[in-house]
Amino acid sequence: MVRAQLATALVRTAARLSRMTGRGDGSVIGGRIGLAVEPRLLTVLARGRQVALVSGTNGKTTTTRLLTAALGTLGPVASNSYGANMPTGHTTALAQSPNAQHAVLEVDEHYLRTVLAETRPRVVALLNLSRDQLDRAMEVGMLADRWREVLGALGQQAATPGAEPTQVVANCDDPLVTWAASAAPQVVWVAAGQRWQEDSWVCPQCGAHLKREGVDWACPGCDLRRPQPSWWLADDDTVAGPDGIRQPVTLQLPGRVNRANAVTALAAAALFGVRPADAAPRLAEVASIAGRYATVERDGRSIRLLLAKNPAGWLEAFDMVDRISPAGAPPPPVLLSINARVVDGLDTSWLYDVDYASLRGHRVLVTGDRRYDLAVRLEVNEVPFEVVDAFTDALAAVPPGRLEVIANYTAFQDIRAELGRAN
Secondary structure: OHHHHHHHHHHHHHHHHHHHOOOOOOHHHHHHHHHHHOOOHHHHHHOOOEEEEEEOOOOHHHHHHHHHHHHHHHOOEEEOOOOOOOHHHHHHHHHOOOOOOEEEEEEOHHHHHHHHHHHOOOEEEEOOOOOOOOOOOOOHHHHHHHHHHHHHOHHHHHOOOOOOOOEEEEEOOOHHHHHHHOOOOOEEEEOOOOOOOOOOOEOOOOOOEOEEEOOEEEOOOOOOEOOOOOEEEEEOOEEEEHHHEEEEOOOOOOOHHHHHHHHHHHHHHHOOOOOHHHHHHHHHOOOOEOOEOOEEEEOOEEEEEEEOOOHHHHHHHHHHOOOOOOOOOOOOOEEEEOOOOOOOOOOOHHHHHOOOHHHOOOOEEEEOOOHHHHHHHHHHOOOOOEEOOOHHHHHHHOOOEEEEEEEOHHHHHHHHHHOOOOO
């Protein structure tokens, strides 16, 4: 116990020093030091709390923020709000909020097994599984298999005397998530959508070609099929739930994908006893998450920042691009920025999985470390473009007015730095 107390104090001190010296928000270094002193620190800090985990390839940070807002109706909530989604970040988040009885933790999909075991969560929300950084991460079908194994073990946990069962909230529109989550003893199904379907043409259970009809999908070779959802979007502004729930939800965040993230957040919050009517106003207050969706005014330009890290994310970002302009004016220009540093994944071949045709009609500018890779892809897709060397060159090249920016992870952080760490 003394070691855990010392480790917790070191976590807070290291995180604070990191922020003071401008080296970062301290989420990683604090947890790394704390876990070095007490390897079981995450387990110790999670003990006695009501924990929710949020995992998936896309939408983790946003859904975590929305669920944190919803659970805020119950009191203080600990959360790794800056997206440090491995055990070091979880440890720091819990250490910095010692009095919070609830915690919402974004979890890297490859660490779900570890964090499940160490935090014994009340709820696990599963969003989607799609290809992402294959040069340094396992193939998505293998990851679904790992998830299925760990979620199946929740039944053994529930059988332990005195243990509170973990409930799973899962996206029934994603066949990989459905297959993985169906091994869990208790599942609440959410219709969160699946715009990107290129990773789920084949049944993960038997290998047959999945049949799709509208939102429904089913395997002709086995019993795997889309479950009936308990929560869904009744229309663009209304969430439907069990027992006849019809809850209007108005978000500041753009795009259908974020309305779907809100459905998942409301479903997970309900398992903690939070009424949708109480949670919805809290969700409406969320305007930006670590700079994502922020709009920044600079030199007469209104710049909106969108983060997209893989094909599924880019497809959703294109859906958010503003296509409405004053009468007679062209749609706003779009700046695409691509890097391929370690945290982005070094392989840029995934650019060919993305269809950029929806950007035709916009003035498209390209920058980032791997701008020429993207330029070749746009040429193949017959999307006219201009290459610029830096974000500041793009600003100088476009007239005053709106500018949509879509960037992958480190490119996004570079642009935020240029704009003074917007929001």
